[in-house]
Amino acid sequence: MTRKMDGAEVIYADFIIVGGGAAGCMAAIRAKEVNPGANVVILEKAEISRSGAAGRGMDALNNVVVPGIGTVEEYVEAVTITADGVMDPTISRVIGERSFGILRRLESWGCEFPRGQDGNYIVNQFHPKGRFLVEMRGDLKKIIAARVERAGVRVFNRHPVLDLVKEDDRVAGAVAMDLATGDLRIFVAPAVLLAAGGGARIGLPNTGYLHGTFDCPWCNGEAWKMGYDAGAVLTGFEYTGTSSMTRDFNGPGLSTFIRHGAWMVNGLGERFMERYDPLRLERAPAGLRGKAMREEINSGRGPLAFSFAHLDESTIRLIEEGIYQAERPTMRQYFRRKGIDLKRHTVEVVMSEVYLCGGHGLAGFVGDASAETAVPGLFAAGDCLANPYGFLPGAMVMGEAAAEKAVSRGEARPSGHEGWERAKRLGQVIAQHRRGALEIPIRDFEYKFRRLVNEYVAPPKSEHKLGRFLQETESMVAEQDDLPARDPHEVMKAFEAKAGLFCARTAAMASRFRTESRFGLYQERVDYPQKDDLHWKTRVFISRGPAGPVLRKEKP
Ligand SMILES: Cc1cc2nc3c(=O)[nH]c(=O)nc-3n(C[C@H](O)[C@H](O)[C@H](O)COP(=O)(O)OP(=O)(O)OC[C@H]3O[C@@H](n4cnc5c(N)ncnc54)[C@H](O)[C@@H]3O)c2cc1C
Numbered sequence: 001m002t003r004k005m006d007g008a009e010v011i012y013a014d015f016i017i018v019g020g021g022a023a024g025c026m027a028a029i030r031a032k033e034v035n036p037g038a039n040v041v042i043l044e045k046a047e048i049s050r051s052g053a054a055g056r057g058m059d060a061l062n063n064v065v066v067p068g069i070g071t072v073e074e075y076v077e078a079v080t081i082t083a084d085g086v087m088d089p090t091i092s093r094v095i096g097e098r099s100f101g102i103l104r105r106l107e108s109w110g111c112e113f114p115r116g117q118d119g120n121y122i123v124n125q126f127h128p129k130g131r132f133l134v135e136m137r138g139d140l141k142k143i144i145a146a147r148v149e150r151a152g153v154r155v156f157n158r159h160p161v162l163d164l165v166k167e168d169d170r171v172a173g174a175v176a177m178d179l180a181t182g183d184l185r186i187f188v189a190p191a192v193l194l195a196a197g198g199g200a201r202i203g204l205p206n207t208g209y210l211h212g213t214f215d216c217p218w219c220n221g222e223a224w225k226m227g228y229d230a231g232a233v234l235t236g237f238e239y240t241g242t243s244s245m246t247r248d249f250n251g252p253g254l255s256t257f258i259r260h261g262a263w264m265v266n267g268l269g270e271r272f273m274e275r276y277d278p279l280r281l282e283r284a285p286a287g288l289r290g291k292a293m294r295e296e297i298n299s300g301r302g303p304l305a306f307s308f309a310h311l312d313e314s315t316i317r318l319i320e321e322g323i324y325q326a327e328r329p330t331m332r333q334y335f336r337r338k339g340i341d342l343k344r345h346t347v348e349v350v351m352s353e354v355y356l357c358g359g360h361g362l363a364g365f366v367g368d369a370s371a372e373t374a375v376p377g378l379f380a381a382g383d384c385l386a387n388p389y390g391f392l393p394g395a396m397v398m399g400e401a402a403a404e405k406a407v408s409r410g411e412a413r414p415s416g417h418e419g420w421e422r423a424k425r426l427g428q429v430i431a432q433h434r435r436g437a438l439e440i441p442i443r444d445f446e447y448k449f450r451r452l453v454n455e456y457v458a459p460p461k462s463e464h465k466l467g468r469f470l471q472e473t474e475s476m477v478a479e480q481d482d483l484p485a486r487d488p489h490e491v492m493k494a495f496e497a498k499a500g501l502f503c504a505r506t507a508a509m510a511s512r513f514r515t516e517s518r519f520g521l522y523q524e525r526v527d528y529p530q531k532d533d534l535h536w537k538t539r540v541f542i543s544r545g546p547a548g549p550v551l552r553k554e555k556p
Contacts, residue, residue, distance in 0.1 A: 008423050010416050013039040013154070013189040015406045016174055018161045018223060019196035020044035021052025021216075022392055023382030025144040026102075027193050027399035032151040035407040040153045041187060043176045045160035045196075045492065046218055049145040052197060053216040053359075053383065054392060057329065058140055059256060059322035060124075061106075062391035063132045064099040069123050070130050072096035078127040082285040083362055083388045084519050085537050088554075090369050091387045091394075094401060099393040102400075103134060109147055112137040122318075124259035127389075128280050133259050135318070137326045140392075159185065160492045161222070163426055164192065164230045164378070165419040171230060171378040172414035175423050177430075182488035184426060186419035190411035191377045193402050195395075196223035198363065198383035199503040201496070202240070203354030203458055204450040210443060212250050214243045214352035215383075220496045221356065221503035223384040227365055228502075232373035234542045235386050235554070236362030237503070237510035238523045240457060242290050243360070244349040247303070251328040253347060257306045258282045260319050264293075265346060266301040286361075286389075287520025293351055294459075294521055305346035316342050353450075354458045356503055359383040359390045361522075363507075366541060371402040374543070379406060386539075429481055433494050436484020445483055446497045449473055449504055457508050459524040466512040473505055506549065510540050513551045 015031050017024045020042040031040045044051055065075050075096040076089045103121075107113055114135050116122045122135040148155065158179040165173040165188070173188040197219025201210060211217040228234055244254045264282050266272045276292035277284035284292070293304055308316055319342065324332040334340075340347060358364030364386035371379045379402035381387075382395035390398065438445075456469035480498045485491040516532035517525045539554040 008184060008186055008420060010186045010188060010419060011041065012413055012416065013041040013187060014413070015040045015191050015193070015403065016187050016189040017042045017193045017195055018174055019052070019194070019382070020048035020145070020148070020155060021195060021197055021382060021395070022054045022144070023395035023399035024193065024195035025148050026396040027195060027381060027403040028148050028153040029144070029151050030400040031403035031407045032153060034404050038407045040407070041189070042148065042153055042155045043159045043161050043174060043187065044155065044157050045179070047157045048148060048155055049142050051218065052141070053219070055141045055216070057327045058136060058392060059326035060136050060259070061099070061103055061134045061393050062126060062255060063095065063389065063393050064103050064134045065096045065132060066100060066121060066123050066134065070132055074130045075132055078129040078132070079388050081128045084285070084287070085533070086518065086539055087362065087388045088539070091367065091385070091390070091398065094369050095387060095390050095394045095397045098397040098400070102393050102396045106140070106143070110138060110143050111140055125283060126255050126259045128283055128285055133255070135322065137322070156185070160495065161196070161226070162495055163422050164226045165422045166230055166375070167414045167418045170376045170414070173416070173419050175419065175426055177488060177491065179488050179492065182491070184423045186416065186423050188414055188416040188419050190413055191379065191406035191409070193379040193381060193399070193406065194223040194227050194365070194384050195380070195382045195399060196384055198355065198357035198359070199224065199500065200355050201446065201450065201500050202356055202504050202507065203453045204447065205353040206350060210446055210450070213355065214245050215355045215357055215360065219383065220500045222495060222499040223380065224365070225499040225502045227373060227375070227378065227380065228542070228544055230378060231375045231544060232378055232380070233366040234364070234506065235366050235539045236358070236364060237356060237507045237542060238514045238540060239362040239519050240354045240459065240507050240511065240522050241286065241357060241361040242354055242521070243352045244293065245352045246331070247348040247350050249331060249334045251331055253306065253323070253349065256319060256322055256327060257347070260315050261311060262306045262308050263310070265305055265307045266296045267303055268301055272296050272301070285520060287522045290351070290521035291524070297351070303348050305348045307346045308342045309344070313343070354453060356507060357383045358385045358387050359394055362386060362388050369401065370405040371398045372405060377411065430491055432481050433483055433485035433491055436482065438479050438482035438484060440483070442483050442485070442490060442493045442497050445476065446500060449476055449501050453504050457504060457511065459521050460526045461511050461523070462525060462527045463512060466508045469508045470505060473501060476501060477505070506542060509549055509551060510542060513540055
């Protein structure tokens with residue numbers, strides 16, 4: 001149902017999904033399966049057939065408990081090792097239990113899962129323990145986007161969500177902007193799923209390109225800012241992750257290379273992980289691998305690279321097939337132009353900028369086994385949910401779990417009046433951006449705080465540096481609504497920059513609160529160099545209080 005409220009279009013639904021990536025699409029499909037009569041809406045800032053982290057292609061499901069190869073208990077143990085003991089296993093258990101079901105669904109829809117010579121799925125090791133990574137081929141995102149269409153879901157592409165709506169203590173909808181016209185649309189529903197990914201543009205890559213990031217650059221923590229403002233609880237923001245990226249090519253390789261047994265070598269040709277983790281080597285937890293890479297670079301033993309010379313032809317072919325056919329088809333051209341032949345040459349990698357992510361790290365909303373947050377009716381799934389290293393299967397499983405709960409409760413639709421109030425307030429903020437009193441381009445604003453992240457928030461961290469960051473960026477927060485935006489696209493960019501700054505400051509606060517070092521590189525404090533299991537084997541929760549952010553330990 002659609003009606004007008006003081007000139008603004010109001011659209012009533014049963015379930016609103018913010019972000020049509022892997023989690024959002026799977027949630028939408030599942031919602032229609034569970035309740036075919038439900039009015040399900042996806043609001044997506046881009047276009048769902050190619051949007052999100054998976055839009056560029058994926059060559060594996062990183063974490064599937066395949067019967068006969070792994071168990072849910074082993075999976076939870078492997079994730080707990082990578083999370084350095086700091087996680088609530090509830091969500092990881094759900095992911096472990098449902099991950100194989102996701103694989104079978106994707107297979108029935110046309111995703112390919114190549115079989116080995118024994119006729120079984122090809123399952124490799126990527127985690128410090130156990131085998132959970134299943135090779136995948138096919139155009140995953142196109143396949144699931146087509147299923148969304150078939151299911152009869154209403155998709156609003158090019159509709160970035162700028163704010164959430166609440167009625168009393170419950171979520172009641174969201175306000176999105178039509179990028180073509182700049183009009184605000186009010187979407188009213190008793191259940192909203194935040195599936196808008198993590199925070200990619202937090203630190204600055206060494207190339208200086210704002211969008212040249214490891215994680216999907218269109219996801220910049222807007223879900224976190226909106227959810228936090230609405231009362232949801234965040235966690236894991238001190239886990240400021242980095243990954244490795246192929247030099248001068250904006251694409252990964254890490255998991256593809258590691259799971260097939262490639263070695264990481266330094267500029268002296270040494271397999272340097274032998275020095276840092278002789279048993280697990282490249283499969284050491286991400287933070288330890290990151291720390292080792294940083295040590296090698298800082299000690300002048302770079303540049304770092306992956307070496308394949310010891311691998312047999314069939315393994316190299318599997319790597320090439322995965323990258324060229326599924327993960328990054330343009331990498332074939334890149335290697336060709338650089339004259340790189342995996343059998344004979346190494347592939348140089350650099351450390352990525354600092355980012356925040358649930359599916360690749362620990363940062364995100366605190367949710368229950370159905371991904372519901374502390375705000376009734378507000379769910380979160382995928383990279384914006386704290387689902388430690390849940391990757392694609394985690395996003396899809398928790399999207400489905402959220403949908404099942406959201407559309408089976410039979411909640412009454414809210415009135416929508418608060419939506420109109422929200423839209424009115426948003427209209428005022430947008431008008432302020434249109435006036436643009438700050439006269440600093442949005443990209444310079446973003447460049448500045450991200451440069452400061454590299455200087456003060458990226459590890460190694462200290463009370464002094466983190467405090468400096470918070471002090472330096474205070475005036476940016478005060479001025480951010482005056483950022484100039486000439487058109488709807490720039491309005492969206494202004495909201496992205498404000499969300500990025502919010503995430504960076506939240507990361508600084510959480511990193512300062514955790515007075516110990518943990519997670520290898522990612523929470524390395526020079527003033528608290530030791531791990532302190534007695535006081536800190538616990539998550540840090542961040543919520544909005546009357547006088548600003550409130551930080552506390554999960555278990556005081
Ligand atoms: C380089 C890379 C390689 C990876 N490789 C693998 C792999 O091989 N195997 C694996 O299992 N996992 C892999 N992952 C992880 C996996 O891709 C992610 O965990 C998963 O895609 C996250 O899904 P999501 O739905 O949470 O986020 P996304 O798929 O990123 O979707 C978020 C969506 O929200 C939209 N959005 C953002 N903000 C707004 C807003 N304000 N309003 C409306 N829409 C918005 C975005 O446009 C996007 O479509 C990889 C990740 C990366 C970055």
